[in-house]
Amino acid sequence: MKLIRNFLDRIEPDKKSSPFLHTLWDGFDTFLYAPASVTKNGVHIRDGMDLKRTMIHVVLAMQLAFIAGVVNIGHQHYTAFGMYGGAFQGIGWKFAYGLLQMLPLIIVVHVVGLGIEFFFAAKKGHSIEEGFLVSAFLIPMIMPPDVPLWMVAIATAFAVIVAKEAFGGTGMNILNIALTARVFVFFAYPSEISGEICWISYDYNVLHSLFGIKAHTVDYLANIPNGGVAFDSMFDEAGQFIANSSVLIDGWSGATPLGLAANGGWSAVQEASYTIIDPVTNKAEVFQQYSTTNLLLGVMPGSIGEMNKLGVIAGALILAVSGIGSWRIMLSMVLGAVAVAILMNILGETLYPNQDHFIKVPWYYQLFMGSFLFAMAFMATDPVTASGTDLGKLFYGFGIGAVGMVVRVLNPAYPEGWMLAILFMNV
Template identity: 25%
Template sequence: MISNFMKKYFITQKMMRTVIISLVHLILSSIYFFGWRSLVLLFWVTLFGVAIEWIYEKKQGKKVSEAIFVTCILYVLTLPPRTPIWIAVVGIIFGVFFGKEVFGGFGRNLFNPALVARAFVYVTFPEPLTIEWSKAAAGFPGGFATYITENIEAISQATPMLIFRETGEMVTSLKLLLGNVSGSLGETSAILIILAGIYLIYKKVAAWQTMAGVLIGFTGLSGALYLLGNPQIPNPIFGILSGGFLFGMVFMATDPISSPRTKEGKWIYGILIGVVTVIIRGYALFAGGMMFAILIGNTFAPIIDEGVNYFKKLKKEDKKEVTA
């Protein structure tokens, strides 16, 4: 019955279902670390996200794409646990409409709609998105026994990146790997995100070239600046394990629609994102940086592909001249 309903109203997309499967354990971990409110937030965001796409696609005589579920999940997992539901809903409406539908719907969007939504609420409602954080639960049953975990009052005790900016102290790698630190709903546990990345690469859904490019760009520049003694740049390992870096690298940067199509382009695109992330984290007002770095990468993705194809064409012409 559910299968017939999905086929009737949605465009079936096996790739999107694979991504959803890779996100299930992160949804569960968001409940464990921060409480059942994360599921409530996901419900309302998904409801309005699907609704806004359905309204638009119905006018075009088209079905809703299953990609909308991925967009909603990714967006929610980037939000702080205490994000007001109405703000989250406003964000997904903006992201789906202006980040996807105005470009013509699925497959035509220039920017990742989940990141468009996140950037919009971050800039428009900075206080609840940057100040209101929750402590991560530990032990059994963790957040499964509460609606939402305890509030963090001092900004110097909030997320790992904010703690580093305020005090210069770095949270231990073990805590960052396990995820029992404050942060956005699905971005705290490095191990779970890495496992998801391995699964997506195995299923050939996410481009490993993009992920490798991001790591190279980030590690190269942050490592160089760290060794030069720049106090604003933490060691690369801490930077990789915190600030939503891995989540953005695995799920956002690899979006097949808003990233380059060519293999060479994926490397260039990934390196660009990694480098820009370091610059934003170290010298801008934003503690994370990954979100804006990917959106900047999205802007250059078509140009990167054009450049790669142009040089390939020149190379072919040179070969023809040599053989002639």
């Protein structure tokens, strides 16, 4: 470590003659080491937990949800092709496809967002502001997996410039940065973030071709009884799944649980199923598309943030125990959502006694559909845009839960409400 420290000290650019290079150097230096500067006036409690390390803790808390979401992107992709119908069948191929699908998205967000951050930091003569560390990871997690990269680049630039830098940078923004990027896509390109098609990734990018993922699918479909080519990278054991997999699919759709519930009530979600016929044995296997287990594990179409509920809950506990995320906001948001959902259930029995309607979906299932838990854990708890007082956090969280549930259930155009509810309560 001392060798790295000496190397960084030796290559440090001059701040006056090369402000941009110094800003770039400072960003990497403070990422690896705690800043050497300390407060000079007054009495303070000091430790090594600076803002950058706080942000890194948030990113680490997302990792379980991220990994499970990556696998699910691959699961939805292969299921659409009639391959690997079981949740754990072909899991290596699913992880490889999902990760290579997400990498370009993550890279574009970081390049565009950090590029703008470096520019403004150099112009102001300040160090890099660490707030974008979390936003750069959140933005890909709340976008459809197949969203065009140029669209994400524009949305990221809009969010960083308009919602953050225009207000003075990290700690000054009034709107959640990641949600601002998503709401930009939502209003500017609504077809790319609504409906059924956008939540399933069907295509193959350059990375998929480079690592043999596309060749595997083509060979698999062309040689059903014998399986595909060997994957000569980290998942070469995945070939064992091929001979036992299936190729013919019937009844499957990319509809999300919320989309089904909005159109046909809770019974439509429970009845959703698909059949995969094994081409070797010619036996049909029926899969319930949205069982309770699938809802918990996140085996459903959607963005990564909507996926694995257990991973999101684990991340929420990490944030709450560490004190980085407010448990008051999380708890009150759950109470607000539950209160409105129960009220909706009561009204539904009165208004639609003989009809299965979205308003009658059991309140406890409302918590596990869509992105409620992810919004609760990683969006509503943003310390910059949330309330600062203990009492204010309770009202803030309850308001998000209540408003979001109203928008989800009563909005005929879009069956989800947490993005708009959080931005509304931010303001």
